[in-house]
Amino acid sequence: MHNPLTAEVSQSCDDCPIRHRAVCARCEADELEVLDSIKYYRAYEAGQTILWSGDRMEFVGSVVRGVASLTQTMEDGRTQMVGLLLPSDFVGRPGRDSAAYDVVATTDIVMCCFRKKPFEEMMARTPHLAQRLLEMTLDELDAAREWMLVLGRKTAREKIASLLSIIARRDATLNLSAGAGPLEFDLPLTREAMADYLGLTLETVSRQINALKRDGVIELKGKRHVTVPDFDLLNEEAGDDSDGGMLS
Amino acid sequence: MHNPLTAEVSQSCDDCPIRHRAVCARCEADELEVLDSIKYYRAYEAGQTILWSGDRMEFVGSVVRGVASLTQTMEDGRTQMVGLLLPSDFVGRPGRDSAAYDVVATTDIVMCCFRKKPFEEMMARTPHLAQRLLEMTLDELDAAREWMLVLGRKTAREKIASLLSIIARRDATLNLSAGAGPLEFDLPLTREAMADYLGLTLETVSRQINALKRDGVIELKGKRHVTVPDFDLLNEEAGDDSDGGMLS
DNA sequence: GAAACTCCTTGATTCAGATCAAACGCGCGA
DNA sequence: TCGCGCGTTTGATCTGAATCAAGGAGTTTC
Numbered sequence: 113m114h115n116p117l118t119a120e121v122s123q124s125c126d127d128c129p130i131r132h133r134a135v136c137a138r139c140e141a142d143e144l145e146v147l148d149s150i151k152y153y154r155a156y157e158a159g160q161t162i163l164w165s166g167d168r169m170e171f172v173g174s175v176v177r178g179v180a181s182l183t184q185t186m187e188d189g190r191t192q193m194v195g196l197l198l199p200s201d202f203v204g205r206p207g208r209d210s211a212a213y214d215v216v217a218t219t220d221i222v223m224c225c226f227r228k229k230p231f232e233e234m235m236a237r238t239p240h241l242a243q244r245l246l247e248m249t250l251d252e253l254d255a256a257r258e259w260m261l262v263l264g265r266k267t268a269r270e271k272i273a274s275l276l277s278i279i280a281r282r283d284a285t286l287n288l289s290a291g292a293g294p295l296e297f298d299l300p301l302t303r304e305a306m307a308d309y310l311g312l313t314l315e316t317v318s319r320q321i322n323a324l325k326r327d328g329v330i331e332l333k334g335k336r337h338v339t340v341p342d343f344d345l346l347n348e349e350a351g352d353d354s355d356g357g358m359l360s
Numbered sequence: 361m362h363n364p365l366t367a368e369v370s371q372s373c374d375d376c377p378i379r380h381r382a383v384c385a386r387c388e389a390d391e392l393e394v395l396d397s398i399k400y401y402r403a404y405e406a407g408q409t410i411l412w413s414g415d416r417m418e419f420v421g422s423v424v425r426g427v428a429s430l431t432q433t434m435e436d437g438r439t440q441m442v443g444l445l446l447p448s449d450f451v452g453r454p455g456r457d458s459a460a461y462d463v464v465a466t467t468d469i470v471m472c473c474f475r476k477k478p479f480e481e482m483m484a485r486t487p488h489l490a491q492r493l494l495e496m497t498l499d500e501l502d503a504a505r506e507w508m509l510v511l512g513r514k515t516a517r518e519k520i521a522s523l524l525s526i527i528a529r530r531d532a533t534l535n536l537s538a539g540a541g542p543l544e545f546d547l548p549l550t551r552e553a554m555a556d557y558l559g560l561t562l563e564t565v566s567r568q569i570n571a572l573k574r575d576g577v578i579e580l581k582g583k584r585h586v587t588v589p590d591f592d593l594l595n596e597e598a599g600d601d602s603d604g605g606m607l608s
Numbered sequence: 609g610a611a612a613c614t615c616c617t618t619g620a621t622t623c624a625g626a627t628c629a630a631a632c633g634c635g636c637g638a
Numbered sequence: 639t640c641g642c643g644c645g646t647t648t649g650a651t652c653t654g655a656a657t658c659a660a661g662g663a664g665t666t667t668c
Binding site for chain 3 (some may be wrong): 639640641642643644645646647648649650651652653654655656657658659660661662663664665666667668
Binding site (some may be wrong): 267268312313315316320334 | 654656657662663664
């Protein structure tokens with residue numbers, strides 16, 4: 113198994129390039145050592161399927177760079193993206209043998225992986241690791257349920273605004289650009305990928321994005337670079353006034 | 361705090377009326393004793409809100425009898441049910457202070473609760489409890505993501521069939537009526553509650569249920585009692601052929 | 609530098625499900 | 639027994655997003 117990025121491995125928790133939150137939260141020296149000894153990096157190209165639903169999984173890990181998605185597909189080809197994996201997000205199901213969804217690289221991506229078996233053994237020994245994973249899984253559950261509201265009850269325009277809001281938020285916290293002022297970020301998804309996430313068609317996504325632009329809610333430089341002049345306004349469009357002040 | 365059902369408390373894991381799966385999986389005598397010492401029962405009437413989103417939670421627990429739902433509501437009143445709690449389902453977020461959703465009793469309901477603080481203390485001491493909870497949370501996450509496919513990509517008819525299938529399955533496993541033959545169960549939800557779960561209107565729910573009846577996929581005795589002559593057929597209607605044989 | 613991609617936009621038309629509106633059935637308390 | 643309220647059904651109409659169809663714009667490939 114080729115390991116293209118071993119050079120990036122770091123022993124220090126603070127500057128660990130992968131930010132694997134499962135560990136960093138309450139790391140202890142000897143645990144980190146174990147984890148480093150079972151960790152490796154893998155790179156995938158945009159479009160590659162990292163894991164097929166039903167596949168045996170031999171690792172857990174997190175996204176270092178790039179974007180991946182969890183996708184479900186029906187026999188007739190209808191697909192729904194059920195999770196968006198951005199840098200620092202965790203992948204894997206400790207205690208489960210097989211993947212429940214396709215994991216697809218949406219952009220070129222680098223993953224930091226831990227071999228599953230030793231990871232689980234370690235988990236059985238260190239209670240706070242299991243607790244940390246539980247917390248992370250609860251976060252994911254919250255995100256999934258928030259998304260159920262988006263899918264079930266929001267209009268196309270609101271869906272787009274919700275997605276942009278989430279990506280903007282994630283991007284801002286990751287880059288620590290916590291100031292007020294306009295937010296700016298690259299859209300890591302094609303119109304089709306957005307449609308699959310939002311339960312829409314790509315045509316509708318295109319129309320609504322351009323409608324938001326026409327209405328001054330967002331600005332576009334090229335098709336993939338977005339500027340949000342007023343984050344509160346975007347959240348209002350998303351029909352979601354909650355925590356609008358989080359970044360301002 | 362009134363405790364209407366203390367009489368039902370049982371020390372034995374096997375016939376514990378609440379089936380709190382977090383414990384029963386790998387129970388040990390002294391753990392059970394601790395758990396019993398911090399457990400109490402509560403009853404709620406249909407329509408009562410057990411917990412408001414944002415409320416401080418002082419317990420975790422599971423449903424003994426009846427049905428509850430996790431609900432999210434937008435400022436303008438649109439609501440989406442994000443979780444259906446049937447008997448044996450776990451409620452609560454160990455490690456979290458406040459509820460993320462409204463928890464509403466859909467029918468009269470009995471909950472078995474553990475006081476949160478001591479439960480968490482116990483969790484920190486016993487690794488397999490945290491691991492068990494992690495597994496349960498992963499199950500919930502799977503369920504939520506499966507539901508995202510339903511909400512995002514299925515037609516009204518498929519949505520109804522999916523819901524009926526889930527309830528039928530749960531009902532069958534709970535009552536151990538694992539034989540082949542027609543399934544039969546009571547619908548614990550009003551048309552409106554179904555609509556909130558499926559991202560539809562109650563009129564559409566009504567129409568589609570009667571359409572399924574007209575087409576012989578289900579039979580109705582009264583408005584709330586359903587018979588499914590052919591479970592595979594129902595799953596086909598749900599657009600979900602997977603594991604059709606689970607019960608047959 | 610043209611062909612062949614892939615991704616995105618835009619327009620015309622259709623249709624599933626929402627909305628608006630009315631009425632039915634059934635249990636329940638007065 | 640009579641309303642009365644709640645959940646449900648059913649019908650008529652409307653509409654937001656899907657579908658079908660065509661073209662544009664930016665790449666890679668040879």
